Amino acid sequence: MALMTGSQYMDSIKGLKLTAHILGEKADNTANHPLVRPSLRAVAATYDQAHDSNDCGLFTAISPLTGKTVNRFSHLHQSAADLVRKVEMQRRCGNLTGCCFQRCVGMDAANAVFSTSFECDKALGTNFHERFAAYWAKIQENDFTVDGAMTDPKGDRGKRPGQQDDPDVYLRVVDRGPDGIVVRGAKLHQTGLLNSHEVLVMPTMTLRPDEEQFAVCFALPTNTPGLRYIYGRQASDTRKAEQNPADAGNTQFGGQEVMVVFEDVFVPNERIFLDGQTQFSGMLVERFAAYHRQSYGGCKVGVGDVLIGACALIARMNGVDHTWHIRDKLTEMIHLNETLFACGIACSARGHKTPAGNYMVDLLLANVCKLNVTRFPYEIARLATDIAGGLIGTLPSSADFDDPITGPYIKKYLAGAAGVDTLDRIKVLRFIENLVAGAGCVAYLIESMHGAGPPMAQRIMISRQANLEGKIGQVKSILGISGQD
Ligand SMILES: Cc1cc2nc3c(=O)[nH]c(=O)nc-3n(C[C@H](O)[C@H](O)[C@H](O)COP(=O)(O)OP(=O)(O)OC[C@H]3O[C@@H](n4cnc5c(N)ncnc54)[C@H](O)[C@@H]3O)c2cc1C
Structure with a gap:
């Protein structure tokens, strides 16, 4: 097929x-x-x-x-x-x-x-x-x-x-x-x-x-x-x-x-x-985990992009998009998101050929990528919650929006900046809610923590791959120290 x-x-x-x-x-x-x-x-x-x-x-x-x-x-x-x-x-x-x-x-x-x-x-x-x-x-x-x-x-x-x-x-x-x-x-x-x-x-x-x-x-x-x-x-x-x-x-x-x-x-x-x-069980687990830790430098970044976009949009709808601290928070979110992408790209660019012929990612950098993924999406979600405002936890339902008695109040009191459709504003708020606290946060936050292994698994791999003795040797060489092996 x-x-x-x-x-x-x-x-x-x-x-x-x-x-x-x-x-x-x-x-x-x-x-x-x-x-x-x-x-x-x-x-x-x-x-x-x-x-x-x-x-x-x-x-x-x-x-x-x-x-x-x-x-x-x-x-x-x-x-x-x-x-x-x-x-x-x-x-x-x-x-x-x-x-x-x-x-x-x-x-x-x-x-x-x-x-x-x-x-x-x-x-x-x-x-x-x-x-x-x-x-x-x-x-x-x-x-x-x-x-x-x-x-x-x-x-x-x-x-x-x-x-x-x-x-x-x-x-x-x-x-x-x-x-x-x-x-x-x-x-x-x-x-x-x-x-x-x-x-x-x-x-x-x-x-x-x-x-x-x-x-x-x-x-x-x-x-x-x-x-x-x-x-x-x-x-x-x-x-x-x-x-x-x-x-x-x-x-x-x-x-x-x-x-x-x-x-x-x-x-x-x-x-x-x-x-x-x-x-060969260890080799299989280690290799699968490394590829999957690389993956998060792509998929979580893609979801991060749309969360950042939703925050920029809600800031515009709320009339605060030109405020310096909102712009700075969006910049911080972008910085964190692109750092994850940089890790995903770096462990890929330093990939090497396996004896079987397919390519393997750089183990150290793939683990650094995933360890950052256990942290940065949480900080991005925190900033998103800040920018979105409390409505992501308190919005009335769409049934109330459509109700002839409550609907007009919701349209009147949940209006944002001039010209913004209230329903569109609600949709954007719900989109943010989905990713930071709803069904979407399973993938964006919980999977970022545990998928491809919890943080300790990455820390163990990083300490194994980091060649600490090599770093000690570099210092000894610069300072002319011998011994201390
Ligand atoms: C959204 C999501 C999607 C996933 N998708 C997949 C998938 O498609 N395929 C798949 O195979 N797996 C998948 N996983 C599983 C993921 O790899 C595991 O959740 C992860 O390895 C952690 O295992 P656990 O959930 O059993 O937690 P636990 O192993 O119970 O870990 C909980 C805590 O206990 C610590 N801990 C565990 N054992 C020890 C120990 N012996 N000594 C000291 N500390 C310990 C851990 O470090 C951690 O802090 C997914 C997980 C999530 C959350």
Whole structure:
């Protein structure tokens, strides 16, 4: 199949018929569910842009596997310039949707599995890389969306996987036969999983020699029997169903987070890419995390752009856009946002070729990028709350706006600067509310903190990559000091 359009993609998801539970009810047609629909449209945008005459260069690439044009979201990066274009594409998606567009995690997982499986085969004589390359060529040919599933429930964080009271809190192999394995467990916080054709599962952490059952990487179609999906709640999520921007802020687009349970699911051999090789679990986790930490230097920046734009617009609507402190706050927001972008671009530009042939980001700079992402969007959101004013927490509903008794009062007392339509002003305020305190803040703030690992995970990587001894050596060299090793 050639590159899908957004509507072809949405139809293809409709056909999957996933076993999902949303707000306590079994949902047979997730693609049409009012809570899911905005998130589906956000993924569809990644398909439509591949056909857009201005954006197709950014959203497509030539696959080294098939020799054909593929959507960049399924591309194996072939150069540092490819890594840079990935970040630029993610920023563009954030600009178009103002939310998490969900397709990055599979791209990041694929690039990590591609190089790790190659190095595993070389060291241990396994044949995972050939399998994965064949699998991924099919993904590209079908233009599928793939969810990357790393995060296990983890139970007691102070205990190793095998020490847990319930061993299933780390996804594991519970049976095996000549044709494949049977897995049991769950993955939490799965971004866009109900909007995905496939799920690519990876271990959640670096594993030790006696933890082989947890060192498993494989892929399954999302409609495989035994996969059960439980939809994650988000602040104000039911406002999405109301379909009114004067209540929901962003009715067009939104994110999606899902818990998935694996109820003793069979995985055929050709879909297994790691099976007990604990010594390669760390490489896989580290590489996936690094690509995903790079991703945030694009997607969060794109969402930051529209939040900054909304703040500039509301300041204009409020008649304070020329005030020095508002201009200074907007400048600070831009500075923080562009610093994140600079980190995303820097770790990409310093990318290097892996033995498998695809390109890997600079590990130190990707971790610096993500550590900044755990902070700067929070400061941008704080400044946005300042500029927007208290109405983002106190606005009446659209039903009151439309009510013949209350509506005129709302129009009279919520008017802003001369010539500003009150309803437009309300829509902008709701848009800001969505990102700093509503459903949109899951992607803009909570995911910025925890997605691709919490801040401590980046600090550990930064301290490992920083070559502190090298810095000490530089000082000793300048000062002529010997010893002190
Ligand atoms: C919006 C969102 C989207 C996400 N999307 C995806 C996705 O698509 N795919 C995916 O696989 N994952 C996804 N994640 C998961 C993300 O990677 C995890 O949330 C993150 O790794 C933190 O894990 P946790 O949520 O279990 O928190 P915890 O591990 O419970 O961490 C909570 C705190 O405890 C600390 N802590 C944890 N363990 C230890 C320990 N052993 N010793 C000391 N301190 C510890 C942490 O540093 C942190 O401060 C997403 C998360 C969010 C919030």
